[in-house]
Amino acid sequence: MSLLILEEFFPYHTRLFYRQVSSAVTHVYETRYGLKPYEWRTMAILGPDGDFTANEIVTRSSMDKVSVSRAITSLKQRKWILSKANKHDGRSRLIRLSAAGKTVYQELVPLMLEVEQKLLSVYTTEEVAELRRLMAKIADQDCAKFVV
């Protein structure tokens, strides 16, 4: 006769924690610039000087390639990114922020760092370090390890 109390179930806590963090963050770029999560992350990866292929964005952001492809398409439509041929590989193109995209990036990044600070303000410096360490401990494992 086993019983599972959802309110005590670790994955359930994880979900509530994640939702709080992610909604705080999303709210900023969503309301200010109408950016979707994948678009924001793509811009964040590119940064002011980036010159990356779609594939490099995928690797660095842990997003899937379909989402990155769509983010690139829509950021290109907004003229926030530019792309040029990749002379080393004709299948891909090198992408970077346009001047307009850099302006958005420069306005948005301080706000994103501010919301990060607000989230972390509930912790002491040691707690932040400890929380990061503990999260990494699960995130860095091979997921096969947890298969039941």
Add this chain to the structure above:
Amino acid sequence: MSLLILEEFFPYHTRLFYRQVSSAVTHVYETRYGLKPYEWRTMAILGPDGDFTANEIVTRSSMDKVSVSRAITSLKQRKWILSKANKHDGRSRLIRLSAAGKTVYQELVPLMLEVEQKLLSVYTTEEVAELRRLMAKIADQDCAKFVV
């Protein structure tokens, strides 16, 4: 000239951590019983003896009412839950697991607890307590606190 390194951004870590936890958990009920997250959570809330309205499930699970409504519909089709009139309120019905639903629950719960244990096995007992405490510290805040 601000710069944001996604790889050091706290919300990004949170997302990787959450994905790992949630994919481990989802994998179990998904592959074994073809349950969707909302269906599993509904069953988890009901438990062997539950007798709840949809609204009570919403409150206890932090899911939204649309998802709960759909989970109830599909669990009813599978005949894993039963519902009866709520004599105190004609708008809602009282829901509980059927005999078949209880069987699934009894098979699934030990597996879910096992995957929870596997996830937590990377930590010491003190680390588990500390991680839960730290996650709750953000999860329990009013989200307005984090608005930028």
Add this chain to the structure above:
DNA sequence: ACAAATAGGTTTCAAATGAAACTAGTGTTG
């Protein structure tokens, strides 16, 4: 050098999601 296999990106399709509109029962107020 040329077929076959592979890798980078995009498109298609079906499923998941949530906001808002909707239906129906309950409670409140004059």
Add this chain to the structure above:
DNA sequence: CAACACTAGTTTCATTTGAAACCTATTTGT
């Protein structure tokens, strides 16, 4: 006891999402 506002739950609709199929360029094997 109507008229109104409100709550429980469902449906509709538009958006988000990802797996699989797809196209094109590159690499590999012979």
